[in-house]
Amino acid sequence: MAKEVTQRSENYSQWYNDLALKADLAEQSAVRGCMVIKPYGYAIWEKMQSVLDGMFKKTGVQNAYFPLFIPKSFFSREAEHVAGFAKECAVVTHHRLMNDPDGKGVVVDPEAKLEEELIVRPTSETIIWSTYKNWIKSWRDLPLLCNQWCNVVRWEMRTRVFLRTAEFLWQEGHTAHATAEEAQAKAEEMVQVYARFAREVMALPVIVGHKSPNERFAGALDTFTIEAMMQDGKALQAGTSHFLGQNFAKSFDVKFTGKDGRDDYVWATSWGVSTRLMGALIMAHGDDNGLVLPPALAPIQVVMVPIYKTQEERDAVVQKLAEVKAGLEALGHAVKIDDRDTLRPGFKFAEWELKGVPLRLAMGARDLAAGTVEIARRDTLEKITMPLEGIEPHISALLGEIQQNIYNKALAFRDANVEKCDDWAEFKEKIQTGKFLLCHWDGTAETEQAIKEETKATIRCIPVDSYVCEEEGRDIYSGKPSHRRVVFAISY
């Protein structure tokens, strides 16, 4: 069962796709553009959910759930927002099937046409705001901080596992506030939550910044983003947080009575991350041997492979490993003993590497006699043999070190591929080689659009916490005056 994965250097795109599928994370479903997330992949998503959920709760956010179907009329209210999604909506028009009169399976019952079509949510702003209208009366009801974990559907033309699928899982937070300042602060707070999650849990260095007006979420006044660099130098938008102003409140007539007795529209934010983060994980850390999972997200942090010739040896080794496993579990680690006796050790090594397990322990008769164990790190592929005695805290520390090392590696890679650029000819050439270019921009949508058309590069963000560069200069394209540099890159 030689599961050869395409080499990363040869064909990055193919490598990514192979990895997502062969590392047992997901597979193509029968439905066009949709995917099945397999148990191993879902375990990672669940871990992401639980960590994020904890972080949200600390900011006062509560979970809720809103309907999958949204009446079409709800979409008539916020024109700008709707324009952003209208072209990719799935629409429910009927509510019943019937037997085909010609005896060929089932057909849609033409009698069962809905009075008003239902839209499968591409995002929930419209239904949530029409609900919030009923929940918000007074300043005492604010702030209202809700999040929902759900699936959304966007009928994309071209799809890619985890990065762009017709249906995806995500989390969307929607908040309502009494003042613009408070809402603005919330949007910033949440993007910082995402940044912390990306950096500390996913070991993914991200750039926090504002989106340019062109790249903003439909209906937002300001959009914050976390942008990550993949190993081909392309950018991936890993999460966004929007300051929505009073646009939705006005469209859905959500007013509150203030302390002064006067009515005003509420101020809103929304923010989300999706299963796209799974794609980011694969592309940011994976190598030619497969996935490299940060210990904080690995469903299995330590895998143990017993090596034996006889049943007696097997029993003895597995028993010893079980003791170590118990010790590690007591320290809160997820451990698996791979005692499948139909597979050889070499196969198991390769398989667990493909699946990205951070640490592998191998123990055979030799080790048993010597009281040692072989430890292999997934991130560096180093192997060392250590005494078994008191190994647990060492492994704990090693997991922490791996988490840090994966981050450092990704950070070093990114730093090596971020450059300032002030020459248009140079820009056109370098941007194609997978770089983030820090360039002056005159702030106009026209320039941004022209650059996009000529090079496919977009402004990923106007950075606020790394690569911040407030300085006078001239626009890379138009030559007009500029006060700061922004991040340009080709993105997924």
Next chain:
RNA sequence: CGGGGUGUGGCGCAGUUGGCUAGCGCAUCUGGUUUGGGACCAGAGGGUCGUGUGUUCGAGUCACAUCACCCCGACCA
């Protein structure tokens, strides 16, 4: 929707100017030997060649139609 490509056991593919019984690798199953980096040997099962119509003594192969999927664009978390 524009440009290009591919449809043959579960997966990946070969199949000559039409020719006789449709083949290979992987996977699966059985038996045995193995087991410190993706084992080996022997045997077995599994295909209306995407679909339809046509040409022909004869079609996986040729023609026309049709469907599906993939890649490159436009759109996007």
